[in-house]
Amino acid sequence: MATSQLTASMISSRNLASFEGFRLSSLQFPSISHLRMDTLTQKSFPRFVVKASTVSALKYTSIKPLGDRVLVKINEADEKSEGGIILPTTAQTKPQGGEVVAVGEGKSVGKSKVEISVKTGARVVYSKYIGTEVDFNGSKHLILKDDDIIGILETDEVKDLKPLNDRILIQVAQAEEKTAGGLFLTDATKDKPSIGTVIAVGPGSVDEKGNKRPLSVTPGNTVLYSKYAGNDFKAKDGFDYITLRASDVIAVLSQ
Structure with missing residues (x-):
């Protein structure tokens, strides 16, 4: 990239018009010895202005x-x-x-x-x-x-959660620790439980008229729900809980 050099002989009052609009920071002076310091005065550079600016982060x-x-x-x-x-x-x-x-x-x-x-x-x-x-x-x-x-x-107790909209809070059934043949299962081989007891339900979803539609399950129901749905919680009482939407509940179970 080419570098502009200024010498004292290049700077005169008749040439200053050609420098209008230039900022001092855009000019490079590779050798200061080429300039006579007594010529670098404000009078010699009437249109050269150096301005400092600061950028402040906006605070809302x-x-x-x-x-x-x-x-x-x-x-x-x-x-x-x-x-x-x-x-x-x-x-x-x-x-x-x-x-x-x-x-x-x-x-x-x-x-x-x-x-x-x-x-x-x-x-x-x-x-x-x-x-x-x-x-x-x-x-x-x-x-x-x-x-x-x-x-x-x-509170700090998951069982005290009050679900909103069409959400349901379920206490997850304990996973089977034995196979049908009586063998103990490791944590890695246990199937994720998809059965639990409904602890609390939300007020329901909103229909096209803006009214709440009550959910089809109630606290105390034993339900079957889709695997890998919802949000899991490990509670202080030692139980696992899950919150999911009513649409993720497949069936209500009874004995």
Whole structure:
């Protein structure tokens, strides 16, 4: 790339017009000895102006979700295992819970207006890997749709979860530990249970008129559900729980 060189003989008042619009930073001076310092004065360079600029990151004081979206402050991931071992970032479980800090105005279904199912301040559980993560007020937040929220959980006990919309909370049946021939099964060979007892149900999904449609299962039902559906939880009481949509329930079982 060619380099422009200026010498004292090249700079005169009659030549300054040809330098209009140039910035000083765009000119290179490979050898300062070629210039007489007494010629480099503001009077000699009436159109040369050096300006300094700074770039500031924009800071927002509020975020207002639109439509049926909700802004949730994400719970901090545990930095220690149950045995007290510090976990690296890659080993930390992705948080699935947080506190609602703002809600949208709801959505329209037909001619009806459906409000958001949660209020500001509620502690909620949501599906993994959904929404848009943002940094706000020094904390990580998530903007997600109301329908992506599984339920409200105000305690540390999964069995206290209040499912939302068409979600169902199920206590998973224990996996068989023996084969038909009496052999004990290892964890790796146990089939994932697909039977459980309904603990709680949501108010139902919204129909085309904006009304809630009650679910076809009730607490206490023993149900068969699709494998690998929903969100799994390991509770403090030693049981496994799962939340899934009513459409993932295949049948109600009875003896």
